[in-house]
Amino acid sequence: MIRLSAIVGLALTAGLAAPAWAGGTTAIDVASTFPLSLPLFSQAAESLTRQVESLTDGEVRLAFHEPGELAPATETLDLVSSGKLAAAWATAGQFARHDSAFELLSSIPFGPDTVEYMAWLFDGGGLALSRGMFGAYGIHNIPCMVFPPEGAGWFSNEIRSVDDLRGLRIRYFGLGGRVLAKLGADVVQMPAGEIVGAMRRGEIAAAEYSLPSMDLVLGLQDVAKYYYFPGWHQQSTLYELYVNQAVWGKLTPKQQETIEAACAVVMRDGIGRAQTMQTEALQELKARGIKLRRWSPDLLMTFEAAWAAVADEQMATSPKFREVYESYDRFHKNYEFWKRFSYLR
Incomplete structure (x- = not known):
């Protein structure tokens, strides 16, 4: 062999x-x-x-x-x-x-x-x-x-405004992390296996990882009380x-x-x-006392505006980012024309 x-x-x-x-x-x-x-x-x-x-x-x-x-x-x-x-x-x-x-x-x-x-x-x-x-x-x-869609993050306290994110040390992946950093969060990257331990030690105050079924097995419900949706970032x-x-x-x-x-x-x-x-996972998390929350419309609009700014910045500095983003954006606009006429919602 x-x-x-x-x-x-x-x-x-x-x-x-x-x-x-x-x-x-x-x-x-x-x-x-x-x-x-x-x-x-x-x-x-x-x-x-x-x-x-x-x-x-x-x-x-x-x-x-x-x-x-x-x-x-x-x-x-x-x-x-x-x-x-x-x-x-x-x-x-x-x-x-x-x-x-x-x-x-x-x-x-x-x-x-x-x-x-x-x-x-x-x-x-x-x-x-x-x-x-x-x-x-x-x-x-x-x-x-x-x-x-993934969960949008685990927090020890409710997030009522963008002010609650400023200075918050949070594990957040990818472009979503860039958006939160734009809004003043202290964003860090770390592998899945390190997240729960880092939260227990106070090295980070919040985190996102994946789907509810995965977050449950990872044990994030043991280190945070509030679980936010929708996962606008992914x-x-x-x-x-x-x-x-x-x-x-x-x-x-x-x-x-x-x-x-x-x-x-x-x-x-x-x-x-x-x-x-995911339904079974969410039901179990709720039974364990986890507070399931949806982002307020104001916060979602804030995230979306920050994402637009991040995308513009990345397109200005990375030709490949511009190429990939513009490819998807062209496809999305054509797809939305079809979707608007054809789908019930």
């Missing part, structure tokens, strides 16, 4: 991994940036692993690893880019240190729902743009999951399998097609599962 990243410690110090691709089974280690114990992530990883092995008759096997097992979560995509890791399970916004445009490929504040996001991605040019961007860094990206969120281009190029065309097709099935199954899991 050939393990592309089996000697990661050596690879990290000796340079690019250079696996031998002889006959037999090819095992591709996948460094996850998300805890695999969380619902949806665990099911997706198991399904993808099973499908790829079955459909390739055991020629290709994916081996998923917990965050930190092969590399720190914050460095994972960079290590895939360099060839020191074979593959990663992540979201594009985790590569934003190279260009803020990658954050648009995770989620867009006040942006599309799942149907519209998938339409833009697969039929509106989004995937071609993202593959061009990741390809420049030696990565082949494969869409594998898309989530519905109305839909894309997750992908990232494979080093050299590793991807060594696979046969049939093996490549199999992994792409398996990811499509995982995405299809996950769309329904993610939607149906």
